[in-house]
Amino acid sequence: MTPEKLALTTTSPAPRPRSEGGTDSALAAELTRSLGPKKVLSNLSERLSYRYDAIQFGVTPLAVVLPESTEDVIATVRAARRAGVSIVGRGAASGLSGGAAPMREAVVISFTRMTKLEIFPERREAVAQPGVITLAVTEAARPHGLIYPPDPASFRTSTIGGNLGENAGGPLCFKYGVTGDYVTALDFVDAEGELHSLTRDAYDLAGLLIGSEGTLGLITSATLRLTPPPRFTRTLMAHFAEVGQVAEAVSAAIAAGAVPGKLEFMDGACTNAVEDYLHLGLPRDAGAVLLVDTDGDDLDTVEEERALVEAACLQAGGQVRRAASDAESAALWQARRSVSPALGRIRPQRMNEDIVVPRSVLPEVVREIRALGDASGLKLVQFGHIGDGNLHPNILFDPRRESEEAVHLLAHQIALVAIRHGGVLSGEHGIGTMKREFMRDAVDPETMTALRNVKRALDPAGALNPGKILPDPEDA
Amino acid sequence: MNNDIPVRELGPQGEVMAHAVDACVHCGFCLPACPTYALLGDEMDSPRGRIVLMKEVLEGGLDLLDAAPHLDRCLGCQACVTACPSGVPYGELITSFRGWSEPQRRRSPLDRAKRYAILKALPAPRLFSVAARVGQYAKPLAPALPAALRGPLDLLPEHVPAMQPSPRVTPAQGPRRGRVAFLTGCAQQALAPNFNAATLRVLARNGIEVVIPEGQGCCGAAALHTGARDEALRLVRANLDAFNPDDYDAVLSNAAGCGAGLKEYPVILHGLHDEARAKAFAAKVQDISEYLAGLVREGGLEPFMPASRSLKVAYHDACHLAHAQGVRAAPRELLRMIPGVSIVEIPEGDLCCGSAGTYNLEQPELAGQLGARKAGHILSTAPDLIASGNIGCHTQIQSHVRRQGSAAPVMHTVEVLDRAYRGEL
Numbered sequence: 001m002t003p004e005k006l007a008l009t010t011t012s013p014a015p016r017p018r019s020e021g022g023t024d025s026a027l028a029a030e031l032t033r034s035l036g037p038k039k040v041l042s043n044l045s046e047r048l049s050y051r052y053d054a055i056q057f058g059v060t061p062l063a064v065v066l067p068e069s070t071e072d073v074i075a076t077v078r079a080a081r082r083a084g085v086s087i088v089g090r091g092a093a094s095g096l097s098g099g100a101a102p103m104r105e106a107v108v109i110s111f112t113r114m115t116k117l118e119i120f121p122e123r124r125e126a127v128a129q130p131g132v133i134t135l136a137v138t139e140a141a142r143p144h145g146l147i148y149p150p151d152p153a154s155f156r157t158s159t160i161g162g163n164l165g166e167n168a169g170g171p172l173c174f175k176y177g178v179t180g181d182y183v184t185a186l187d188f189v190d191a192e193g194e195l196h197s198l199t200r201d202a203y204d205l206a207g208l209l210i211g212s213e214g215t216l217g218l219i220t221s222a223t224l225r226l227t228p229p230p231r232f233t234r235t236l237m238a239h240f241a242e243v244g245q246v247a248e249a250v251s252a253a254i255a256a257g258a259v260p261g262k263l264e265f266m267d268g269a270c271t272n273a274v275e276d277y278l279h280l281g282l283p284r285d286a287g288a289v290l291l292v293d294t295d296g297d298d299l300d301t302v303e304e305e306r307a308l309v310e311a312a313c314l315q316a317g318g319q320v321r322r323a324a325s326d327a328e329s330a331a332l333w334q335a336r337r338s339v340s341p342a343l344g345r346i347r348p349q350r351m352n353e354d355i356v357v358p359r360s361v362l363p364e365v366v367r368e369i370r371a372l373g374d375a376s377g378l379k380l381v382q383f384g385h386i387g388d389g390n391l392h393p394n395i396l397f398d399p400r401r402e403s404e405e406a407v408h409l410l411a412h413q414i415a416l417v418a419i420r421h422g423g424v425l426s427g428e429h430g431i432g433t434m435k436r437e438f439m440r441d442a443v444d445p446e447t448m449t450a451l452r453n454v455k456r457a458l459d460p461a462g463a464l465n466p467g468k469i470l471p472d473p474e475d476a
Numbered sequence: 477m478n479n480d481i482p483v484r485e486l487g488p489q490g491e492v493m494a495h496a497v498d499a500c501v502h503c504g505f506c507l508p509a510c511p512t513y514a515l516l517g518d519e520m521d522s523p524r525g526r527i528v529l530m531k532e533v534l535e536g537g538l539d540l541l542d543a544a545p546h547l548d549r550c551l552g553c554q555a556c557v558t559a560c561p562s563g564v565p566y567g568e569l570i571t572s573f574r575g576w577s578e579p580q581r582r583r584s585p586l587d588r589a590k591r592y593a594i595l596k597a598l599p600a601p602r603l604f605s606v607a608a609r610v611g612q613y614a615k616p617l618a619p620a621l622p623a624a625l626r627g628p629l630d631l632l633p634e635h636v637p638a639m640q641p642s643p644r645v646t647p648a649q650g651p652r653r654g655r656v657a658f659l660t661g662c663a664q665q666a667l668a669p670n671f672n673a674a675t676l677r678v679l680a681r682n683g684i685e686v687v688i689p690e691g692q693g694c695c696g697a698a699a700l701h702t703g704a705r706d707e708a709l710r711l712v713r714a715n716l717d718a719f720n721p722d723d724y725d726a727v728l729s730n731a732a733g734c735g736a737g738l739k740e741y742p743v744i745l746h747g748l749h750d751e752a753r754a755k756a757f758a759a760k761v762q763d764i765s766e767y768l769a770g771l772v773r774e775g776g777l778e779p780f781m782p783a784s785r786s787l788k789v790a791y792h793d794a795c796h797l798a799h800a801q802g803v804r805a806a807p808r809e810l811l812r813m814i815p816g817v818s819i820v821e822i823p824e825g826d827l828c829c830g831s832a833g834t835y836n837l838e839q840p841e842l843a844g845q846l847g848a849r850k851a852g853h854i855l856s857t858a859p860d861l862i863a864s865g866n867i868g869c870h871t872q873i874q875s876h877v878r879r880q881g882s883a884a885p886v887m888h889t890v891e892v893l894d895r896a897y898r899g900e901l
């Protein structure tokens with residue numbers, strides 16, 4: 001570690017062990033010269049820490065840059081391009097499709113220090129750099145009577161840049177929409193190191209960048225729409241013997257006219273994993289649990305909607321419990337947000353699906369997936385934003401004891417269920433590396449060519465986050 | 477997380493470490509909980525990053541010296557354990573790793589001397605007390621001294637009280653409701669003897685006989701957490717000999733760090749011949765606040781005298797109480813029982829104050845930043861009184877709130893209860 005970096009990070013009187021894991025990459029050396037050592041990580045211990053996201057480990061990067069400004073990003077991209085090295089953008093790396101894990105030697109640009117955030121209450125907007133933590137936007141907006149609704153489960157950790165890259169959703173997305181619905185403008189640095197400013201008119205290039213997983217450009221600033229929070233919120237939990245009943249209740253409630261703020265479900269295995277963590281007294285024996293918030297500015301409507309949901313749940317064979325206090329409903333929502341990581345208690349590794357299907361077919365889809373899981377002999381669990389038809393079937397496995405091939409096969413079968421029922425492969429986590437191969441089933445060859453042409457137009461050398469989203473051409 | 481840790485070569489502690497690494501799904505939920513990540517914002521100074529670094533070192537893919545700076549910056553506060561939905565026993569991992577790696581470390585003579593001094597002085601209250609009182613006179617010279625010496629001096633309170641001997645047995649007042657053994661703690665006896673005096677008075681008043689078993693010593697946590705495993709094992713075994721859990725309803729500690737250390741004995745002895753004894757012992761260990769809250773449920777406590785005016789108490793969660801032992805509600809419940817007392821929650825309350833055992837001595841700059849941040853948050857609540865259940869937090873918070881110009885008293889939870897009983901609140 002260089003003396004300058006020492007000054008930044010520690011003043012421990014202990015002598016710093018001289019690194020034996022430095023890189024001999026000329027690019028790392030050049031970046032260090034031009035950006036200064038505080039912004040460039042080149043020791044092995046540092047680089048090793050930037051090769052993974054929340055789902056997979058990739059290749060150790062050649063160097064990691066922690067930019068503090070858009071200029072730093074531009075300089076990094078230009079240097080990497082000159083050296084012919086690919087570039088991977090990274091937020092907090094809480095993503096679930098392998099999007100932030102480098103698939104070949106690359107420069108990782110980690111945005112965690114670009115955390116400038118401005119709130120403009122009069123125009124109900126926030127301007128955020130990509131490293132801003134998602135929750136921080138709402139925290140900064142709340143004193144002005146505003147919130148930022150997109151709320152992925154990882155909102156305490158994840159960054160706005162990562163949310164944009166994956167077009168993240170969250171429990172609120174049923175009624176309020178996903179990240180992309182809240183972006184009014186953004187700046188991005190392209191593969192050549194040129195800066196562009198986009199709005200949502202003419203060609204919606206901003207829309208193209210959102211959800212592109214860092215394969216088309218690196219977002220360096222975003223203007224986000226803020227809204228006043230609903231004045232009233234009511235929470236209820238229902239539990240059912242079987243997972244298909246949840247889907248029936250949801251379809252019926254929505255058909256009856258309820259527009260809940262949040263509609264989330266988790267199956268019995270998820271509930272138990274969370275209960276092991278939070279000890280809330282969740283119904284361990286239930287086959288599935290449904291969590292619902294109805295919200296709005298008119299209390300009568302909010303209560304009416306809750307009554308509609310309750311009736312639908314009872315009709316579908318569920319048992320209903322109303323949250324008695326704000327604290328209780330906060331605890332229930334923390335439970336839902338913890339599902340994904342809590343699944344680690346069941347098996348050390350998982351394949352995370354992120355399908356979206358029409359609400360009308362939800363009962364068949366969740367039952368078909370359950371049956372596939374039961375037949376596979378693997379541990380399959382389901383949860384998700386069921387109001388959106390966004391399901392997260394997860395295959396939990398231990399690579400030492402279970403075949404990864406069988407896992408992949410089951411994941412493929414699940415993807416095909418979604419496609420067969422008119423659904424898509426990703427609601428909010430992106431395609432990444434995990435579902436890249438399934439794109440062949442979901443996208444016809446002509447559309448695939450169009451997607452490849454878009455990628456080629458914006459990133460001719462294929463330098464940006466290679467190995468993600470688009471499968472290699474068959475003839476390659 | 478997949479790993480190829482050679483468990484067989486590493487022995488029982490290898491199992492502990494491999495299990496923890498296995499359990500991590502690298503989701504990143506721990507990042508916002510981590511104090512060093514909050515300060516430094518880089519992955520290798522986060523719990524997730526450190527788990528990866530430890531895994532790499534254990535697998536042989538990374539030199540220990542490369543990983544060491546990042547691992548050394550971990551406070552061991554275990555806020556990540558509270559935040560982790562996957563149930564990764566991070567505390568067990570880092571403690572075991574430090575024990576395993578310390579013999580391989582090359583340290584400078586000054587560093588070695590300092591560690592030796594800490595590990596010798598801490599478990600010897602009399603020695604510590606003498607050192608502290610000498611240090612008290614050296615305090616005004618601190619700005620002129622090298623950082624290595626300034627750190628410890630900064631920590632000392634302005635006034636180091638005389639040692640107070642604790643009675644072997646403190647009889648219960650009135651009908652005896654229970655009988656407990658009490659660990660007197662090390663640094664705390666020298667720096668804040670009133671913690672123990674107040675503890676004995678509050679317990680006795682509630683019908684509890686308190687025994688201070690002979691032969692007890694330092695809990696071993698400081699040695700263990702700095703990697704001095706052999707020293708720690710010696711201390712642990714001495715305590716297992718001194719405390720026979722069958723003789724008592726509970727084994728009590730009033731220092732969060734020590735209590736957490738005692739509860740860790742089964743992990744330290746995992747796979748060794750005293751493991752069963754350690755489990756029986758640890759099953760009886762409780763923090764003073766846990767035990768008193770238990771008494772509230774089983775017949776209640778003697779009533780407190782009301783505070784002389786309404787008092788806003790900022791209760792600080794010691795990491796080793798809240799995160800390592802999971803004790804959060806009990807101290808708040810007890811303080812709220814005092815008529816006139818209300819509790820205010822401290823913003824960013826889960827973030828470590830930076831004290832963390834010997835951290836002030838090893839990483840003074842980070843410790844100082846965290847201390848200042850904590851004091852700022854505490855003072856933002858405009859408290860009349862600050863309460864906490866750990867001597868380390870106590871000295872750190874006291875020193876930083878004073879530096880920020882506040883004269884608010886800083887007390888141990890049990891001191892507040894004791895004062896209420898005496899009508900002095």
